[in-house]
Amino acid sequence: MSPDGLYVYGIVRARTPLPPGAAGVGSPPAALRTVGTDSVATVVSAAPAQLRARRRDLLAHQNLLTGLAEAGPVLPMRFGAVAPDEEALRAQLAAAEASHLATLDRLAGHVEINVKALPARDSLASLVAGDSTVRRLRDEARRRPGYEADVRLGQAVASALSRRAAEAGRKILRDLASMARATAAGPDVQGCALNVSFLVGRSDADRFRTTTERFAAAHREHVELRLAGPLPCYSFVGASANPAAPATPPVAAGGA
Amino acid sequence: MTTTTYADEIAPCPPRAGTLYDVLELILDRGMVIDVFVRVSLVGIEILKIDARIVVASVDTYLRFAEACNRLDLERDSGSTTVPELIGGGAAKKIGKRKVRDAAESVGDTVRKVVGADGSDEHDEDEAEEQYERPRKRRAPARKSSSGAPRRRRAEA
Numbered sequence: 001m002s003p004d005g006l007y008v009y010g011i012v013r014a015r016t017p018l019p020p021g022a023a024g025v026g027s028p029p030a031a032l033r034t035v036g037t038d039s040v041a042t043v044v045s046a047a048p049a050q051l052r053a054r055r056r057d058l059l060a061h062q063n064l065l066t067g068l069a070e071a072g073p074v075l076p077m078r079f080g081a082v083a084p085d086e087e088a089l090r091a092q093l094a095a096a097e098a099s100h101l102a103t104l105d106r107l108a109g110h111v112e113i114n115v116k117a118l119p120a121r122d123s124l125a126s127l128v129a130g131d132s133t134v135r136r137l138r139d140e141a142r143r144r145p146g147y148e149a150d151v152r153l154g155q156a157v158a159s160a161l162s163r164r165a166a167e168a169g170r171k172i173l174r175d176l177a178s179m180a181r182a183t184a185a186g187p188d189v190q191g192c193a194l195n196v197s198f199l200v201g202r203s204d205a206d207r208f209r210t211t212t213e214r215f216a217a218a219h220r221e222h223v224e225l226r227l228a229g230p231l232p233c234y235s236f237v238g239a240s241a242n243p244a245a246p247a248t249p250p251v252a253a254g255g256a
Numbered sequence: 257m258t259t260t261t262y263a264d265e266i267a268p269c270p271p272r273a274g275t276l277y278d279v280l281e282l283i284l285d286r287g288m289v290i291d292v293f294v295r296v297s298l299v300g301i302e303i304l305k306i307d308a309r310i311v312v313a314s315v316d317t318y319l320r321f322a323e324a325c326n327r328l329d330l331e332r333d334s335g336s337t338t339v340p341e342l343i344g345g346g347a348a349k350k351i352g353k354r355k356v357r358d359a360a361e362s363v364g365d366t367v368r369k370v371v372g373a374d375g376s377d378e379h380d381e382d383e384a385e386e387q388y389e390r391p392r393k394r395r396a397p398a399r400k401s402s403s404g405a406p407r408r409r410r411a412e413a
Contacts, residue, residue, distance in 0.1 A: 008290075008293060053284060058283055062276070062283055080284075081293045082293055083294075092290060092292055096290075114282060142326055149322075151318050154319055157318075187281045187282075228278040231282065237287060
């Protein structure tokens with residue numbers, strides 16, 4: 001039937017409608033359908049023969065899950081999951097039905113919001129004025145210019161900017177965590193001093209955003225905040241999600 | 257602050273390049289994994305490739321930070337100077353075309369460029385390369401004139 005298997009996008013409650021106009025991975029986009037049991041279903045399409053993390057396919061995956069999440073809770077699969085056939089898929093769903101349903105219930109009415117803290121881009125002058133290490137390396141680079149001295153200086157600047165961003169990030173994290181049901185540290189991202197996802201009730205999403213914006217405006221000298229969401233709850237489907245108030249999520253110390 | 261709202265962007269406008277960048281690591285590294293399903297092995301290769309390019313981009317960023325620092329006039333500077341203003345050259349030209357905020361070359365921006373686009377990122381990489389090469393180009397005429405000097409001396413002799 002599908003020689004290359006079934007691409008699995010996510011798990012939803014049975015009878016969750018597919019978003020109108022949604023299409024799957026591949027070129028041309030594969031047709032979507034659901035495969036499931038009486039209570040849970042997976043949204044699948046034929047897997048393309050040569051699936052890679054192409055921009056087009058990442059967007060198809062992301063857009064479909066975002067659309068599904070509008071209609072009800074969804075457990076997003078990590079990009080690139082391929083089931084061998086329908087039979088194997090049904091067997092897995094049947095075996096894990098109770099746990100899937102429990103997770104769907106837990107996530108119902110919630111969205112993921114991701115906040116990244118990046119070094120502020122407007123603060124170079126105040127950094128050079130205030131940081132003695134950077135000032136010393138800058139003087140050295142001016143006295144004896146060269147590639148090595150420049151890399152050392154630039155590295156010190158990058159890491160000082162990251163440190164300031166991480167400090168501000170830890171502050172905002174405390175404020176935001178009180179509004180979230182759970183937090184999860186995101187994967188390390190190059191250039192990010194802090195990357196955290198929050199599980200937030202849909203009705204709290206606006207307040208969450210406003211709080212983040214207010215903080216960003218007040219601390220623009222120290223940190224640039226990037227907020228993405230509402231997202232499908234990628235970070236809260238596994239055992240790695242931390243349901244209690246956040247411990248200290250890992251902060252990229254040196255940054256960059 | 258930069259905000260990415262998915263709800264507004266599902267259709268008809270597909271999300272912007274920066275949008276995918278902001279959630280790329282979640283799509284690739286978070287989300288449910290089920291052991292009996294195969295995960296596309298080629299995905300890993302793609303990520304390795306991206307990582308390698310980020311390393312290239314970050315050295316480029318260090319050099320641009322250093323250049324910006326060296327040009328910085330602390331006496332004159334009010335503290336509001338942004339990195340792209342200090343960098344000058346290609347970045348300054350870009351500021352003319354876009355808002356300063358958008359043109360700002362932060363670490364994040366550089367990385368976003370690197371992973372952002374499908375084929376257009378090649379162009380961005382060329383741009384970065386151009387800035388990286390500039391000091392070498394500046395030295396080139398100096399070498400030519402010094403190699404020309406002995407010839408002049410011979411002529412004078």
